[in-house]
Amino acid sequence: MMxxxxxxxxxxxxxxxxxxxxxxxxxxxxxxxPVLQAPADIASYDCLFLGCWMHADEPDQIADEVLHQxxxxxxxxxxxxxxxxxxxxxxxKLHHIVEKLPDGIAIEGTFITSMEEDMISSDANLEFAKTxxxxxxxxxxx
Ligand SMILES: Cc1cc2nc3c(=O)[nH]c(=O)nc-3n(C[C@H](O)[C@H](O)[C@H](O)COP(=O)(O)O)c2cc1C
Numbered sequence: 001m002m003x004x005x006x007x008x009x010x011x012x013x014x015x016x017x018x019x020x021x022x023x024x025x026x027x028x029x030x031x032x033x034p035v036l037q038a039p040a041d042i043a044s045y046d047c048l049f050l051g052c053w054m055h056a057d058e059p060d061q062i063a064d065e066v067l068h069q070x071x072x073x074x075x076x077x078x079x080x081x082x083x084x085x086x087x088x089x090x091x092x093k094l095h096h097i098v099e100k101l102p103d104g105i106a107i108e109g110t111f112i113t114s115m116e117e118d119m120i121s122s123d124a125n126l127e128f129a130k131t132x133x134x135x136x137x138x139x140x141x142x
Contacts, residue, residue: 002074002140003044006032008051009062015051015080018113021126022049022078025133035062047074047108047140049133052097054081059097067100075101076136078111078129085114109136 004026008019016034023032026049031039035050042048048070052063059067059079077097083089090112098107111132113125 001027002046004030004047004049004137005039005042005045006030006049006051007035007038007042007066008032008078009035009053009060010051010080011053011060014113015053015078017126018078018080018111018129019049019051021129022051022111022133025130026137035066038066043071045072047076047136048072049076049078049136051078051080054079054093057093057096059100064100067097068102070101070105073104073106074108074140075105076109076111076133077107078113078132080113080115082115084116085112090114108140 006019006023008015010016019032023030052059058064079094079097081093083093094110109132111129
C-alpha cells in the first residue's frame, strides 16, 4: 500500500472539512494537516492530497507557496472556489493551479467544491469528497 498524506489550506473551514472527509476514506493513520504543519519528511509520502481555496483567482497564498515545491510523485487536488460547476471557468482555474506544479508530477484526481452550488458544506458534498478519495485510492492501488 502506498503512503498517503492530506494537506490543506483553509480560511473559513470548508476546505478543512473536505480534507477530513478525504482522510477518512484513505488508509487508517493517514495524516491530515494544515499545509503550514506539513511534516519535514513530506517527500516520503507517495501521494499527496492537497486542498486549497482561491483568492483573486489564484490558489490561496499558503498553498501557492508549496505548489512549486511539491516532490511527491502522485498528487490529488481538491479546490474550493467560485464558479459554475462544469463550466470552462472551473477548467481554467484548475489549469492555472496545475501550471504552478513542477514537471513530472502525476495528477491522479481533482475534486472541486463550488460556492455557487447548493452542495457547499453539505453532508452530500462531504460524502462525495470521500468517493473522490476512494476512487483515487482504487486507481492508484490497482
Ligand atoms: C477573501 C476571499 C476572496 C475570494 N476570492 C476568490 C476568487 O478570486 N476566486 C474564486 O474562485 N473564489 C474566491 N473565493 C471563494 C473561496 O475560494 C471560497 O469561499 C472557499 O470555499 C474558501 O475556502 P475555505 O472555507 O476553506 O477557506 C474567495 C473567498 C474569500 C473569503
